[in-house]
Amino acid sequence: MSSLKKIIPILFCLSSFSAFAAEKTFNKIEFLGNNRTEESVLNLIVEINSGDQFQTEKLEKAVQQLKNTHLFSKVEVSTAGDKDDSNKIDVKFNLEEKWAIIPVPIAYSAGGVSRYGVALKDYNFLGRFYQLTNYFYLQNSKPNFGSTFVNNFTFNLPLVSVLSFNYVDNKNTIYNKNREVGYYSVNLIQLEGDLIWKFNDYINLGGGLKYENAGNINIQMMKR
Known part of the structure; x- marks a missing residue:
């Protein structure tokens, strides 16, 4: 019985060591076809690092995260064991990257308010997955414009920062029983x-x- 007690822990240690040695890990992470997008940004998106435990679920999630950026028309992944260590x-x-700059028309008319213009959206500004939107439109013949900047990985962390500036020059018509009775206008600077x-x-x-x-606030009522 005493010899059996000595053999069991030895076999247990050998078995544990063998299982640990056979664990597969991620090695090189390579991106092909990213002509504009920086590789450091792609690494943040896929959330896979060299040395991490290899899991098929992580690969599937990484592919989906790349698709969710809407920057690529094709996302494919392939794996291969390292030539020196198959684990x-x-x-x-x-x-395959998409064209990331998209013009968006602005057209709206209702309730005495008409708005016509264009917004220009860049979903991959500077190749860093920054999102930049600039817009200009006329609202009741008054110019309005602004800009919004989004950083999805501030300080290389899962921290989204948003900065926006808007200049608003509103002129709205006042109605009473479907009859125009006046208008009010206001200039706004928003940060x-x-x-x-x-x-x-x-x-x-x-x-x-x-x-x-707010400035240049004006209300004018029409005389009957």
Whole structure:
């Protein structure tokens, strides 16, 4: 019985060591076809690092995260064991980038308010997955314009920062029983900053500050 007690822990240690040695890990992470998007940004998106435990689920999630950016028309992944160590898995993402700058027409007319113009959206500004939107429109013949900048990985963290500027020159008609009785107008300068921490795909927490300055407020009623 005493010899059996000595053999069991030895076999247990050998078995544990063998299982640990056979664990597969991610090795090289490579991106092909990213002519504009920086590789450092893609690494943040896929959330896979060299040395991480290899899991098929992680690969599937990485592919979906790349598709969710809407920057690529094709996302494919392939794996291969390292030539020196088959437990180290090399990963290649084959990508085809979309054109990321999109013009969006602005057209609206209702309740005495008409708005016509254009917004220009860049979903991959500077190749860093920054999102920049600039817009200009006329509202009742008054010029309005602004810009919004979004950084999805502030300080290389899952922290979204948003900065926006808007110049608003509103002139709205006042109606009484479907009859025009006057108008009011106001000029606004708006500045806003927001921070949002992304805990996961479902939980976000954030807040922000907004500054607004109103000027040239005017109300005019028509004489009967």
